Amino acid sequence: MKKETASFRLPALKVLCPVMLLAGFFLFSCRDRKEEQSSYAEDRALIEDLQARYMFALDNDDLGTYVSTFTEDGILDIGEGEWQGRETIKQVLTSIPEEEAPAADSGLHNPTGRHNISNIALKIEGDTAWGRAYWFHMSNDNPQRKAQLNSYGHYEDVMVKVDGQWLFSKRKIYNEEIGKWAAPEGNPCW
């Protein structure tokens, strides 16, 4: 009886050891795949989505959604120093006077403005991402409501993943229309 028990246990140990090793290998192998190979796409996809929702909120006066794309203590810097925190950003943006609406009797529909993002470069390490991207703005405040480019520049972003959601922890905006907001020379990307 004793011997039989031993013959049960020992093979179990001898076999479980390589099983465990194999198990560890597969677990590592899968995890490796996820973290090193699959996650860049997953994180990038979520960040691209964040970048798009930011633009929709910005151009459609949805300030609540706009500031929610930042972390609670996130920083926005358009070249006038750092505005930190959702409340501060909201207050500063609210205080910027909007362009005059067209005269009501123009007979035309309201003009609009649109910010677009392109050329998104992203470096991602764990829950932090560094981004560079171009932006350009168009509007149609003319009698033909033709789209017209106004300005462009680039973003230098830091983003963090909070509870599975990517948010801006810092967005620095360069604008090539205004001298003091224009980027210094040199490639800001890598």
Add this chain to the structure above:
Amino acid sequence: MKKETASFRLPALKVLCPVMLLAGFFLFSCRDRKEEQSSYAEDRALIEDLQARYMFALDNDDLGTYVSTFTEDGILDIGEGEWQGRETIKQVLTSIPEEEAPAADSGLHNPTGRHNISNIALKIEGDTAWGRAYWFHMSNDNPQRKAQLNSYGHYEDVMVKVDGQWLFSKRKIYNEEIGKWAAPEGNPCW
């Protein structure tokens, strides 16, 4: 002999049980990774590709490819009501008169027009996706063949995955150049 057989079988069972448990865990773990973690990126990648191919087909008069980006009963709405089904969409678009080609003796190469998409926001649940995105159009029908913006607007899309392929089930186009096609106020995104 009998006892030996038993001592073969019992360890096998005792060892295979944890092996099976581990196996189940890894299988679940991998599957979980695929379905819950990787799929947003995968679906988004395929939808971005769809959006690009749609534009190439549209701008290059490839109407067959264009309508094949819709489901068989897909809906296109440019602000003139819903056109449903690939055949209907094809017929309506064919009936729209093209802009005049330049005089043959202008000595210039043919002008072209290009639709671009940007700021793609996507919500995806299973085989259905809801999209918001900006579009803008440029052309070069001038003596310098300089690119000129003409118009812009946004898309509100519903897409479905059919046999592994994402297709438009409904595309509603807003165009800020034309009053009756312009979007109502408010953020159309989330």
Add this chain to the structure above:
Amino acid sequence: MKKETASFRLPALKVLCPVMLLAGFFLFSCRDRKEEQSSYAEDRALIEDLQARYMFALDNDDLGTYVSTFTEDGILDIGEGEWQGRETIKQVLTSIPEEEAPAADSGLHNPTGRHNISNIALKIEGDTAWGRAYWFHMSNDNPQRKAQLNSYGHYEDVMVKVDGQWLFSKRKIYNEEIGKWAAPEGNPCW
């Protein structure tokens, strides 16, 4: 003693066989997932990043980074024939005279130019990818530093994955501003 050894070894073999089969299945299953299901998103994400870094390098006179987006024997063709190899591309691009800088006494910040990419369509098979995409260029060399579109066209790319990094093995550029660089009729995409 001899018998006991046998009773250790045989179960080990009998159990390890299914373990190995299971192991193989999981390994294959995970790999399969990676290569067939997750890789389009992953490869596309890396290629989009490559496309963005290419633009930053191009517009910021970072020629070293620019040519490093090509394979060692990569080909660039802007419509003047094929320039092959990083060194050749560098030499040719260096020899193109830059546009005049504005007079130093203009009081304005330096004007800039920006290439943007959009509508990226990608077919990927293993370590090779075929791309089609739109590009458009804007600059602000005017007294208001307003963004102005200048030209647009499309890319026809072949990319290869070398040591885990996607690089251009061939980029053919079409430019709708210049007759001899304009694309022939027909949809260049699929």
